[in-house]
Amino acid sequence: MVTYSERVANAGVDKFSRRREELATSALETLAERGYANTGLRDIAQRSEFSHGVLHYYFQDKNDLIQHCVRQYKSECATQYDDIVATSQTADELDERFCAAMADTLRDEASMHRLWYDLRNQSMFQAELTPVIQEIDGLLERMIWTIVTRYAELRGRDPVVDSPLAYAMYDGMFEQALGAFLTGDLSALDAVAANCGRILRLIVP
Amino acid sequence: MVTYSERVANAGVDKFSRRREELATSALETLAERGYANTGLRDIAQRSEFSHGVLHYYFQDKNDLIQHCVRQYKSECATQYDDIVATSQTADELDERFCAAMADTLRDEASMHRLWYDLRNQSMFQAELTPVIQEIDGLLERMIWTIVTRYAELRGRDPVVDSPLAYAMYDGMFEQALGAFLTGDLSALDAVAANCGRILRLIVP
DNA sequence: GAGAATTCTTGACAAGTGTCCAGTAGGATG
DNA sequence: CATCCTACTGGACACTTGTCAAGAATTCTC
Numbered sequence: 001m002v003t004y005s006e007r008v009a010n011a012g013v014d015k016f017s018r019r020r021e022e023l024a025t026s027a028l029e030t031l032a033e034r035g036y037a038n039t040g041l042r043d044i045a046q047r048s049e050f051s052h053g054v055l056h057y058y059f060q061d062k063n064d065l066i067q068h069c070v071r072q073y074k075s076e077c078a079t080q081y082d083d084i085v086a087t088s089q090t091a092d093e094l095d096e097r098f099c100a101a102m103a104d105t106l107r108d109e110a111s112m113h114r115l116w117y118d119l120r121n122q123s124m125f126q127a128e129l130t131p132v133i134q135e136i137d138g139l140l141e142r143m144i145w146t147i148v149t150r151y152a153e154l155r156g157r158d159p160v161v162d163s164p165l166a167y168a169m170y171d172g173m174f175e176q177a178l179g180a181f182l183t184g185d186l187s188a189l190d191a192v193a194a195n196c197g198r199i200l201r202l203i204v205p
Numbered sequence: 206m207v208t209y210s211e212r213v214a215n216a217g218v219d220k221f222s223r224r225r226e227e228l229a230t231s232a233l234e235t236l237a238e239r240g241y242a243n244t245g246l247r248d249i250a251q252r253s254e255f256s257h258g259v260l261h262y263y264f265q266d267k268n269d270l271i272q273h274c275v276r277q278y279k280s281e282c283a284t285q286y287d288d289i290v291a292t293s294q295t296a297d298e299l300d301e302r303f304c305a306a307m308a309d310t311l312r313d314e315a316s317m318h319r320l321w322y323d324l325r326n327q328s329m330f331q332a333e334l335t336p337v338i339q340e341i342d343g344l345l346e347r348m349i350w351t352i353v354t355r356y357a358e359l360r361g362r363d364p365v366v367d368s369p370l371a372y373a374m375y376d377g378m379f380e381q382a383l384g385a386f387l388t389g390d391l392s393a394l395d396a397v398a399a400n401c402g403r404i405l406r407l408i409v410p
Numbered sequence: 411g412a413g414a415a416t417t418c419t420t421g422a423c424a425a426g427t428g429t430c431c432a433g434t435a436g437g438a439t440g
Numbered sequence: 441c442a443t444c445c446t447a448c449t450g451g452a453c454a455c456t457t458g459t460c461a462a463g464a465a466t467t468c469t470c
Contacts, residue, residue, distance in 0.1 A: 019417090035330030037242035040457060051419050053460085062458065114329045121326045124319045124387050125240030134388075161407070165378065165400050172377015173370065182329050183339075195370050202366070202407055224447090245427060256449050258430085267428065 020058050023048055024072045027065055032115040036122050041065075067132045070119055073112070074136045077143070080105070085146055091154035098147055099196040102174065103189045106181055113178050141167035152204045159203050169199055225263050228253055229277045232270055237320040241327050246270075272337050275324055278317070279341045282348070285310070290351055296359035303352055304401040307379065308394045311386055318383050346372035357409045364408050374404055 026048035031039050041062060045052035059065040084101060088094035106113070120137065123129035145163040152159050159166065173195050180188035231253035236244050246267060250257035264270040289306060293299035311318070325342065328334035350368040357364050364371065378400050385393035 015417095035327070037327065038330065041459090042456085050417095052458095053420070054418055056459065057417070114326075118326050118330070120384070121319075121323050122240070122242065124384060125243065125323070130388060137384075161403060164381065164396075165403060168378040168381040168400070169374045169404075170377070172375070172380065173373040175377065175380075176369065176373040179325075179329060179342075183335060191369075195373070198366060198370060199374075220447090246429090247426085255447095257428095258450065259448055261429065262448070 016058070020068065021072065023050070023055065023058055024065065024068045027069050028073060028112070028115070031066075031069065031118075032111040035115075036066075036118050063126075063128055066119070067129065070129075070132045070136060073116065074139060076112075077136070078139060081143055081147055085150045088150075088154075091151055094147070094151050094154060095197055095200055098151075098200070099193040102196045103193040106174070106177055106192050107189055110178060110181055113174070114182065117175060117178070140171075144170050148200070148203055151200055155204060157204050160205060161203050166199075166203055169203075170196075173199060221263075225273065226277065228255070228260065228263055229270065229273045232274050233278060233317070233320070236271075236274065236323075237316040240320075241271075241323050268331075268333055271324070272334065275334075275337045275341060278321065279344060281317075282341070283344060286348055286352055290355045293355075293359075296356055299352070299356050299359060300402055300405055303356075303405070304398040307401050308398040311379070311382055311397050312394055315383060315386055318379070319387065322380060322383070345376075349375050353405070353408055356405055360409060362409050365410060366408050371404075371408055374408075375401075378404060 023044075027044045030044045030047050034043065041055050042052045044065075045055055055065060059068065081098065081101060084094065084097045088097060116136075119129065120133050123133040141163055144167045148159050148163075148166050161169075174192065177188045177192040177195070180191070228249075232249045235249045235252050239248065246260050247257045249270075250260060260270060264273065286303065286306060289299065289302045293302055321341075324334065325338050328338040346368055349372045353364050353368075353371050366374075379397065382393045382397040382400070385396070
């Protein structure tokens with residue numbers, strides 16, 4: 001009898017961990033569509049090509065699966081704006097490309113962002129989720145701060161707020177735009193781009 | 206046979222609607238403690254002095270109950286800062302009292318705020334909730350805007366951002382502080398007060 | 411190709427979900 | 441006292457939930 005823990009221990013970049021990713025992807029899609037509260041393991045399995053029992057073969061329990069999902073979500077976000085920061089030559093170019101990218105991700109990945117907010121919120125009620133959520137939240141904060149400091153550098157000034165507050169402002173603004181966009185308000189796309197720049201110039205005057 | 210709709214129609218400020226409020230209060234407490242995803246009608250009834258069946262006597266279904274809860278929550282928030290705005294004599298006094306009040310509500314009503322974010326998020330997956338959520342969101346936005354414009358008035362200046370963006374910035378900042386506070390980070394109380402003032406001076410330079 | 415290990419399916423489990431309804435207690439009305 | 445209506449109980453319903461284990465199917469090893 002090979003226990004679950006032993007399977008995890010032996011898992012390199014082999015078939016086992018590849019299938020885990022595959023299942024986590026199905027889970028992410030289902031969660032993004034239906035929300036945490038309305039998604040069961042059978043819903044997730046149905047979207048994959050396997051039956052529901054297999055989820056307990058690859059994951060310890062539902063919590064383990066969710067945490068794996070969040071971690072996998074991370075890798076999609078991590079390097080999203082690195083290229084823009086690295087290749088923009090002027091402050092205005094950085095500003096413009098950053099704003100456009102924010103509007104694009106709102107349009108193209110709205111339900112994934114919705115899931116992120118859902119899970120982050122869920123972590124306020126379910127302490128087991130806190131570590132992995134904080135991990136990604138820190139990552140997003142650093143992402144924003146990288147843009148802000150690079151923008152300040154290009155303009156030869158200093159930001160007038162610190163990293164957490166800068167992130168919080170962008171986060172609140174984006175969440176608001178997401179809510180509007182999901183109710184069918186297409187002007188939220190323009191709004192997010194405009195507000196993106198406004199905040200930037202507010203932070204780096 | 207008296208149907209549910211007829212009971213609603215006849216409901217003035219009588220025993221019927223008072224009991225509805227009572228049950229909605231029990232529901233709010235339970236939801237704030239356990240979260241939307243982990244709260245059943247039996248959990249709610251258990252916190253009240255009635256059995257679970259009575260919930261369908263006073264509410265059409267779970268959704269009806271939730272919406273009633275949100276509306277009831279509203280009335281607690283509506284006039285929260287009106288007094289501060291009305292009685293503050295100087296910009297500095299308004300600033301200081303506003304910051305202190307934000308820190309207080311974070312400390313004293315953390316789980317209620319947590320529930321608010323939970324339900325607002327749930328409305329992104331459950332369209333029936335959208336109207337009542339937007340209603341309160343607009344109320345909160347107006348609350349913030351009242352403070353900002355009064356502060357600007359006292360300082361003889363104009364805000365440099367519009368109402369939605371001002372609200373979004375405060376909202377993001379408060380949500381961040383709430384998350385930190387719920388993990389036991391008591392410094393979030395000071396942070397929210399400090400950031401409150403920072404945003405104010407950012408918006409009204 | 412036989413045997414062993416891994417991978418996956420299927421059905422079952424106890425518990426929990428929202429909903430509904432027959433029935434009861436109790437007070438008001440006739 | 442009898443009748444009616446309101447308020448409430450508690451059990452039953454159909455269904456879903458996470459979890460698990462026995463066994464089948466597949467893949468790997470020799």
